[in-house]
Amino acid sequence: MGELVKITKVSGTAVAIRGNDIDTDRIIPARYLKEVTFARMGSYPFFDERFDANGQQKPHPLNDAKYKGASILFVNKNFGCGSSREHAPQALYRFGIQAIVGESFAAIFAGNCTIMGVPAVTVSHEQVELMMKTVEQNPQTQFTVDIENKRITFGETQIATDLPETYRSALTSGSWDSTAMLRANLDQVKKTASRLPYMNRFAS
């Protein structure tokens, strides 16, 4: 709740993780939710898909040296479905992902990303395929996810993105970290509460 951090664009290389309906149990297995803080979550994204039972690496885009340092993640449909665990976007963010571009996101996951200041923007199936192929053919491609103007640029290509206006506003104004914005209205909150009959146990 310090300085407002405005998130207007994310630039960098990218990595693609293909497949629809990738759930948060796959993004981060539940056993890592036993940790008291998010501090080490960056070691765990897609752990069981990246490592075998002996801790040996398996082929996975997040293990592939050619995508090292990627800050943008391309995904398909309904990414982040399932559990509300914020550990999932925390794991991706702490691994280095600062923006996620996909066909669609599960509701709680998209909300978690936004409140952490990680844009989760949507594009069509064809567009994400184009970007996935681009990054797979040339991992050094530089992408810019422009939140302010709702577009992605790479090389000569420009793609329009979709992002709910409220999320765009929260990110670009710096109020994605919402506590201060909400706390500013505490008087009004108390007034709203006082009008709800259950707040005084229906005493009158």
Next chain:
Amino acid sequence: MAERTLYDKIWQSHTVGVLPTGQTQLFIGLHLIHEITTAPAFDMLRENGLDVAFPGRTFATVDHIVPTDIRSRPFLDSEAEELTKALEKNVRQFGVEFFGLDSPNQGIVHVIGPQLGLTQPGMTLACGDSHTSTHGAFGTLAFGIGTSQVRDVLATQTLAMDKLKVRQIRVNGSLGTGVYAKDVILSIIRRLGVSGGKGFAYEYSGLVIDRMNMEERMTVCNMSIEGGALVGYVNPDATTFEFLKGRPYVPKREAFERAVNYWKSVASDADAKYDDVVNMEGKDIEPTVTWGINPGQAVGISEKLPKPEDYGDPDGAKKAYEHMGWQPGSPILGTPINVAFIGSCTNSRMTDLRAAAKIAQGRKVKAGIRALVVPGSAEVKKLAEQEGLHDVFKEAGFEWREAGCSMCLAMNPDKLNGREISASSSNRNFIGRQGSPGGRTLLMSPAMVAAAALNGKVVDVREYQ
């Protein structure tokens, strides 16, 4: 946009104002917390020198990581011990009421809220768990949130939210024998898809829902999120009020009458407008079993496994076949199992245990099958024991455990091993969900799980009726 629905009414009465971002600041009437998703939220409060704005509106319990066999402290799992201690410290420091391991009110957060009468119609309710939609069974606007949102609720008792559309799902007619609430919600998800509910609140209605008891309605609402809907609810009615009457946190006498009047007023109006309406027939619903790696990949018990091409996402279906190891065209009937799990916030209440016990009564779990019954709360455990259900299960060869989330997500010692196949009354068949990366989960009703345990394979529970 929908108008005069329960969702619209509660949204309106809980709106604090419109935020500069365009989001609505929504008052949260009840906040439930547990050990898993809250520790960093309390840390954020401490870092920013904030208090809990309405400490009387947050209630805590431990459910996800608690062992369901040996519960003496410290837990054998040091991480579980540390996380539990963190919650115990946080509730003490911030003045939050806590139903700990020793409390008769301990249990799965979505079981104890309704059981205590904390969950009431016409409220907003948030919890750092996606199955918070369970509470929608009471006509409560209830939804799961992440940890940063838990922080916001603690610090302000509000959330920055965007309004949803409302889809009415009418389940008409009646259900056949051996067909349960679990089969209804699995059929709904199968039909509308695992992301079909994105952007919607689901209002469940129709005769089938009207005739359900509250525990059955909870089973339906519980899995709304598995259909992509953040919120699912049933309009409150006489069944709701009867369930709530006399529960510890429900007002008494004249106050109860006033409460009922308020609860009636929040139900969707007869002429409410919906963004979408879906009709289903109860008679079309069979005992339903998932065969794949998401809850939408399900079939009726008499059906054969579908071709990947039958799905909108054939690649996803192929991945499911690859993980599960079966072939399109084979029957689900007769699929072997290794483990049977009856429990979870979906199906661990008295209605569920009674249905499973009826099947298990006087029979034996097939040799070699590990079968667990994990009641949803200490109270459910007590009531079940008063009815002798524990003896029915134990005599049949089931293990009878203490309350917790257990093998639904395997954060405690209850886990699948290797490639084991589990018949499970829980809510998610995701890869790795039950604790083994290679493990396989078949979701079904508690009665179907009991029948599978007796036979060591998937059978049609209707054979027992």
